[in-house]
Amino acid sequence: MDTSESSNRNHQFDSNKNWVETQELLKNRLILEDDHTWRLPTTTQEHKEQDGMGEKLKYVGGVDLSFSKEDPCIACGALVILDLNNDLNVVYEDFSIVKLQVPYIPGFLAFREAPVLLKLLEKLKSNAHPFYPQLLMVDGNGILHPQGFGLACHLGVLTSLPTIGIGKNLHHVDGLTQSGVRKSLASEENFTRDLITLIGHTGRTWGAAMRSTRGSSKPIFISVGHRMSLDTAIEVVKLTCKYRVPEPIRQADIRSRANLQKHPETIHICKVEL
DNA sequence: GCGACAG
DNA sequence: ATCTTGTCGC
Numbered sequence: 001m002d003t004s005e006s007s008n009r010n011h012q013f014d015s016n017k018n019w020v021e022t023q024e025l026l027k028n029r030l031i032l033e034d035d036h037t038w039r040l041p042t043t044t045q046e047h048k049e050q051d052g053m054g055e056k057l058k059y060v061g062g063v064d065l066s067f068s069k070e071d072p073c074i075a076c077g078a079l080v081i082l083d084l085n086n087d088l089n090v091v092y093e094d095f096s097i098v099k100l101q102v103p104y105i106p107g108f109l110a111f112r113e114a115p116v117l118l119k120l121l122e123k124l125k126s127n128a129h130p131f132y133p134q135l136l137m138v139d140g141n142g143i144l145h146p147q148g149f150g151l152a153c154h155l156g157v158l159t160s161l162p163t164i165g166i167g168k169n170l171h172h173v174d175g176l177t178q179s180g181v182r183k184s185l186a187s188e189e190n191f192t193r194d195l196i197t198l199i200g201h202t203g204r205t206w207g208a209a210m211r212s213t214r215g216s217s218k219p220i221f222i223s224v225g226h227r228m229s230l231d232t233a234i235e236v237v238k239l240t241c242k243y244r245v246p247e248p249i250r251q252a253d254i255r256s257r258a259n260l261q262k263h264p265e266t267i268h269i270c271k272v273e274l
Numbered sequence: 275g276c277g278a279c280a281g
Numbered sequence: 282a283t284c285t286t287g288t289c290g291c
Contacts, residue, residue: 140280167280
């Protein structure tokens with residue numbers, strides 16, 4: 001009776017329903033303001049007096065996945081840690097090559113990519129590693145998301161880490177469009193401005209679009225993941241941008257792709273754990 | 275009905 | 282995400 005096609009459609013529908021419920025559940029634990037013990041490194045004199053208070057932000061993590069062109073199910077997840085106070089040097093790197101069973105569906109990226117990344121973070125934490133990050137930057141959005149709960153929020157809540165979401169393309173939501181944002185950045189009143197707050201038709205603030213490098217018309221899209229204000233997230237991005245994409249994410253991207261080519265045989269099965 | 279849709 | 286070469290410019 002059932003064609004395999006309709007069977008697949010039903011299965012996809014069921015997964016989406018559970019995924020929405022999961023997102024709503026985790027969303028209750030989301031913190032959208034500065035809730036961390038570290039402070040940003042400061043160089044200006046007026047802030048010198050604060051140097052004795054609290055610890056400075058030093059270890060910033062970055063995560064990303066790269067995919068095999070032959071088999072789109074094969075992916076390499078990478079975790080890197082950079083030293084914000086030492087020229088953004090990479091002080092830790094780990095990766096895991098996995099076979100993904102979950103498809104990519106817009107709005108549900110976390111259910112595909114989070115498991116392998118959580119595994120890499122758990123491995124680091126269980127070893128009580130001194131480089132365990134104070135902050136995690138994620139290739140994917142935070143609250144700039146249809147349900148207000150993107151991959152960066154997902155990873156933040158499940159690890160309790162402060163997180164920042166970085167999108168290289170805009171996930172259209174609440175009337176915001178990529179062309180609209182580009183027009184705003186190019187408009188006369190913003191001619192010298194490289195940062196725009198993303199406010200939707202409803203008046204809600206979703207994040208910010210930033211022209212992070214001179215000579216690039218294409219902005220990056222910053223949004224809060226967890227335990228972080230948008231202002232702080234923007235400051236961190238400014239501190240980590242050597243190129244258009246913030247260095248933690250750029251390094252994770254480079255190394256996930258390189259390790260996928262270099263170690264195509266070390267495929268692991270990644271169990272989904274909650 | 276049509277288009278949009280992070281990675 | 283990935284498919285894809287050269288090319289124009291600082």
